[in-house]
Amino acid sequence: MLQLQEISYETGGRVLVDAVTLHADTGETVGLVGPNGSGKTTLLRCVYGTLRPSSGHVLVDGTELTGAKERARRIATVPQDGQSAFELTVREVVAMGRSPHKRFWEPDTAADERLVTEALARVGVLDLAERAFPGLSGGERQRALVARALVQQPRLLVLDEPTNHLDIRYQLDILTLVRGLGTTNLLALHDLNLAAYFCDRLYVLQRGAVVAAGPPAQVLTPGLLAEVYGVRADVGVHPATGAPTVTYLPGPGAGPDVPRPTGERKSSTI
Template sequence: MTGRPLELSVEGLRYETDGRTLLDGIALTARPGETVGVVGPNGSGKTTLLRCVYGALRPTAGRVLLDGADASALGVRERARRVAVVPQDAGGTFGLTVGEVVSMGRSPHKRFWEQDGPDDRRRVARALETVGVSALAGRRFDGLSGGERQRALVARALVQEPGLLALDEPTNHLDIRYQLEVLGLVRRLPVTGLLVLHDLNLAACFCDRLYVLADGRVVAEGPPREVLTQELLAEVYGVATRIAVHPATGAPSIVYLPEQPAGPVPETGLG
């Protein structure tokens, strides 16, 4: 259901717009078959980085390499055969059924206006089954719940047969069961994964390595157990935490501490 896992290298990536620098000298690697997470507070540049990787934005400076080849030199269709995207929101799907949206992932493998063949339909059916939305194939995509839409977008990415799967907040709108299923699926697929995540405990559990962004720069990189420290989370997120090793997974387990009042507790007048 996927192609051969690719190696991703991001070298000196810089992105500027409207006089602002959103990314400043980003260096990142993902080895074939790795699942790499990008974390950081809102506005740190995570989605901008992902969009530069899959080609929605053109960097001001620096390069994105796929198996050593400059991605900017690839045509749109060739790049789409190598990199599939699960965005936060899906545009251009109004009035389409779930099956039609998922089948759009076959476009890079077909000639312009070519209809789906039996092999395409088999791949779409298998992807729908893999993410648990086979029963929704005939439903309108824009009538689905947020979680159902997210799983359908994962299925669309799978039928694209990528070597690199880029996911922007793939657990948005998903309940706990499907958060675990979707991230577990990414881990099991023979594909290189690049995930933007807000949930640090999920990132610690499912990612081989993490890159922590702040103000458009990488401030930490490495395995979750080395990166997710109380000191770093206090510096980057401004929160107090306690971190232990989860007894079942061996991954860091983060507990967020409530903010302490900065003075005596005021009288409430309640007895």
């Protein structure tokens, strides 16, 4: 179980996260949504320890994690777009997920290698195992980082825009995989329809503060989308999934009015 108690973070006199209180029950998938600059990534960094909150507490199963090793055993992270300065292979990057469970000099065991191979296969990059990680496409890197998180065997999985650079098939595959792991998951997403379908609850951030929280059907309303995102939208219920579905509309509140195209589209030759 994850609990954030009045988490704030400020730097250079600017408050980037403002007294955020949040909880994710065991096995829940909780989403952070909000426009660019709303504080989602900063808040996640406070959770997994890259940033130290200016105030407040991060509790996992009721305990505030202090040491880096202890934190890494309990929390696995998938950043937005991981880069590597070293010419490590994909397999070597994924195997790094075992390091919190090993001594610094301890070699990989057969069990470790099996976990790495299974994770590579689950996210669809087993055929890239011997490729250099920096040479992968953005989507391939993202899937490899999810595999690294899997071999870490965490209780809590924190993902920052895990669908970045992925085509729609792998967006659905990755989020379905995450939902099926049995871990507690906290993830930031831009796509509100994916968030509505895959998350049990949503927290909406605006200028670093939570402005709405609850099940997607309660949170994703036309009024909230207009207030937080500055867009007009219809919110319905998808007949097949039962999840809220957001349809964005042009017009006032959504930037300059753009006339809807009418008639046949003219073809062009390049």
